[in-house]
Amino acid sequence: MKYGIVGGGIAGLTAAYRLQQRGHEVALFEARPQLGGQAGTFEVGGNRLEVFYHHLFSGDSDVIGLIDEMGLGERMSWRESKVGFYHGGRIDNFVTPGDLLRFGAVSPIDRVRLGLVGLYLRRQKDWRRYEGLTAQEWIKKWAGKRNYDVVWGPLLRGKFGSRAGDVSMVWFWGKIFLRFASRGGGVSQKERLGYLMGSFGLLIDALADRLRQAGARVEAGRAVERIVVEEGRASGLQLAGGETVPCDAVIATVPNAAFLEIAPFLPDDYAGLLRKVQYQWASALVLALKQSLSPIYWLNISDPEIPFVGAIEHTNYIEPAQYGGLNILYLSNYVEESSPVVGMSIDELSDYYLPHLTKINPAFSRDWIVDRWLFKDPAGQPVITTNYGASIPSHETPVPGLYLANTTQIYPEDRGLNYSVRLGDKIASIAAA
Ligand SMILES: Cc1cc2nc3c(=O)[nH]c(=O)nc-3n(C[C@H](O)[C@H](O)[C@H](O)COP(=O)(O)OP(=O)(O)OC[C@H]3O[C@@H](n4cnc5c(N)ncnc54)[C@H](O)[C@@H]3O)c2cc1C
Structure with missing residues (x-):
């Protein structure tokens, strides 16, 4: 069988790898310029770092198992977390x-x-x-x-x-x-959180390398524009630029809105379930600082005056020496699509957020900032409402040969690397059955 996989996040890569291990041919396409999806990385201070802060819990056995399988187990580092809570002008430890x-x-x-x-x-x-x-x-x-x-x-x-x-x-x-x-x-x-030294991008790379070495086509910067259906069955992927890749079955690992766009032929009852789930955008303003803002890794913000929800100082978890001595701070937010934050440029968002950092550390000054980046994802967090379980769309869509595996189908757990790896394993088993 030849499988076409849409989406080069951890779920798509895991599904492709499992299918290849079973002897199938796979072709995977990712719209963004690089693989990794929400666990994508960028370079800072001579090392790689996640666009959104990432760590693992000790119970995340599926992703930990995959890291071991890729020969990266020795790079896992387990460290005590420093969680704090900002409220009423003070920081309390919360561990x-x-x-x-x-x-x-x-x-x-x-x-x-x-x-x-x-x-x-x-x-x-x-x-x-x-x-x-x-x-x-x-x-x-x-x-x-x-x-x-x-x-x-x-x-x-x-x-x-x-x-x-x-x-x-x-x-x-x-x-x-x-x-x-x-x-x-x-x-x-005390809680111990796990990090893959060198970034979770190493796991993404290892999966892509193994797939390519065994002959798979794995391409980033190649959006799928349409899933091709012939005689009522999924039969290929039409890529941006016009190429059509024939396949025997298709697995989509993209968020619901993206899936509806490339599969406009889905019947109303199934499409209705996809439309029902709402997502919050994730946004992270990442600052590389000359000095540390606070001693806390994960600072929850409980102050209606402060316009971000978390100040996550990655280098209070992984030492600054890994990033050329810089202190890495994520200012994190989850917002509705209608929020002004969604449309703000990095300068606008900096002007909006940065004046509040002196509440956390009165000495903070913009001179501390060596570099900054802004990352956003429209499908950052599915909103899990009451009786959610009853309306989760099935992995097997009504179109034969077309499968869906995305973060809205993780329940009762919440989205996370571990569950996307599990999803990749599961969808490979279902599609290959
Ligand atoms: C702010 C934030 C913090 C997080 N922190 C943690 C953490 O600490 N620990 C943890 O375990 N997890 C964390 N996660 C969650 C984790 O990153 C995700 O659960 C996981 O990466 C999702 O993987 P996925 O493959 O299911 O989806 P995605 O990573 O969303 O992959 C889907 C891919 O499909 C691509 N795509 C969309 N449309 C098309 C198209 N038409 N053609 C081709 N490709 C397309 C997208 O570009 C994307 O790359 C965090 C997530 C966020 C947003």
């Missing part, structure tokens, strides 16, 4: 139960409630009971209004904007349940 007890933004009673809710959720395996509930109503009921207003509400709004109130409790459960799996059991144990 251990001791930090929680000292967390001054809420009252002692609310701190206890916050801790108990976390303890409770990390023991709940049955997520189905949360399907009909919003995270907002559950948190307000069990953790209390103040904890919602100060802690979880701002974080939900940061990720889902005005849709925060619609987000399913299953999504919130997943964040707590899976996150604590990363701490290896003990409640007081």
Whole structure:
């Protein structure tokens, strides 16, 4: 069989690799100039870095397994995370139960409630009971209004904007349940996060190299314009520029809107499911700084005056020496398509964000900035609403020989490298059956 794969992110590359291992021919096309999708990289200070901050949790066994399989296991480094919370003009550490007890933004009673809710959720395996509930109503009921207003509400709004109130409790459960799996059991144990030294781009490269060495066509900068259907069956890919690549089956790993564009022939009921899912844009302003902004790696921002949701200082996790001594700071946001942030240039966004950095560190000055970059992705985060499970489109589309595997089909877990690798494995098995 010859398979045409649309999308050169980790899901598309994994699917292509698994099919090739089964003896099939594959041809993979990626629209952007480089492979990697949301895990794409760029160069900074003589090394590579993800366009969006990336780390793994210890429970991410599928992607860790793939990294080992590619011979990159020795490059994995597991390090303690430094998580903080900015609220009311101060930064609190937010890692251990001791930090929680000292967390001054809420009252002692609310701190206890916050801790108990976390303890409770990390023991709940049955997520189905949360399907009909919003995270907002559950948190307000069990953790209390103040904890919602100060802690979880701002974080939900940061990720889902005005849709925060619609987000399913299953999504919130997943964040707590899976996150604590990363701490290896003990409640007081510190979290360790995994990074592939040299960037996750090494995994992308290794997959592409193996595919090419075994004769596959793997091309970036080649958008698929249309999936060709003949006699009711997917039979090829029409590329930008006019070339048509014949194949026996097609696997699309692109977001829903991109899939609808290249497969306009999909019947209404299936297309309706694809249209139903909304996405938040992801945006990251990346700064290379002469000095460090704070001692925290992952700083959650709970302040309505500050227009970004996270200040992620990568070099408080991976040492600046890896990047020519520069300090790398991501200012992260997830916004609706209608948000002005989507259309802002790097200068406009810098003017919008940078004045707020002195709240985190009063000494910050624009002179610290050596370089800066702006990255955006329209399909950064699918919005997981209540009863989401009932309307997930199937991997097998109504068109024979045409398959879909994208981040909207990961549930009850949330999107992440691990789940896109799992998706790639799964779609290869389904399509080759
Ligand atoms: C801000 C942010 C932070 C993240 N942090 C982490 C993290 O810390 N840890 C973690 O595990 N995960 C993280 N993730 C998630 C992880 O990066 C994604 O889940 C994963 O990379 C998705 O891979 P994918 O292949 O499923 O999709 P994508 O990477 O989106 O790949 C789909 C590809 O299809 C291409 N495409 C679209 N249309 C066409 C077309 N017509 N023709 C050809 N190609 C097309 C796109 O350009 C894209 O490259 C993060 C994501 C974001 C946005």
